[in-house]
Amino acid sequence: MNNLPLPKELQIMAEEKKITAKQRKAIQAIIAGSNRSEAAHDAGIADRTIYKWLELPAFNKALRAAENEAMSNAQAALIGRIEENLQILDEIKKDKENAPGARIRAVQLQLESMITWRNQIYLEERFTEIETRLENAGVL
Numbered sequence: 698m699n700n701l702p703l704p705k706e707l708q709i710m711a712e713e714k715k716i717t718a719k720q721r722k723a724i725q726a727i728i729a730g731s732n733r734s735e736a737a738h739d740a741g742i743a744d745r746t747i748y749k750w751l752e753l754p755a756f757n758k759a760l761r762a763a764e765n766e767a768m769s770n771a772q773a774a775l776i777g778r779i780e781e782n783l784q785i786l787d788e789i790k791k792d793k794e795n796a797p798g799a800r801i802r803a804v805q806l807q808l809e810s811m812i813t814w815r816n817q818i819y820l821e822e823r824f825t826e827i828e829t830r831l832e833n834a835g836v837l
């Protein structure tokens with residue numbers, strides 16, 4: 698089994714007894730990249746049990762929270778390296794010794810990255826706004 702730290706929300710759910718220790722182990726294994734069968738083995742349960750758990754709201758909520766935290770951590774790491782990575786692409790783009798295809802691809806990657814980040818920020822802002830409206834309306 699892996700020894701990744703528990704995401705905060707997963708830790709809280711475990712403390713509140715909304716998920717069991719075995720469910721927590723399965724979630725940690727899934728987040729670490731294990732398939733469902735490997736996660737079941739790590740948690741000491743039968744494969745079919747994982748699929749039953751995936752139908753449980755508390756398990757799903759804990760799994761989504763762990764996935765979201767893992768994605769946030771990965772995103773933060775990428776953001777920390779974005780200047781370095783853009784500089785590398787810029788060097789490839791400017792180096793006349795590189796094939797034109799490599800230079801064009803470097804420019805394309807820079808542009809795609811910029812557009813992707815902008816779209817992500819826009820979508821996050823919109824989702825936050827929608828969630829706030831739903832919460833204020835008592836729907837969430």
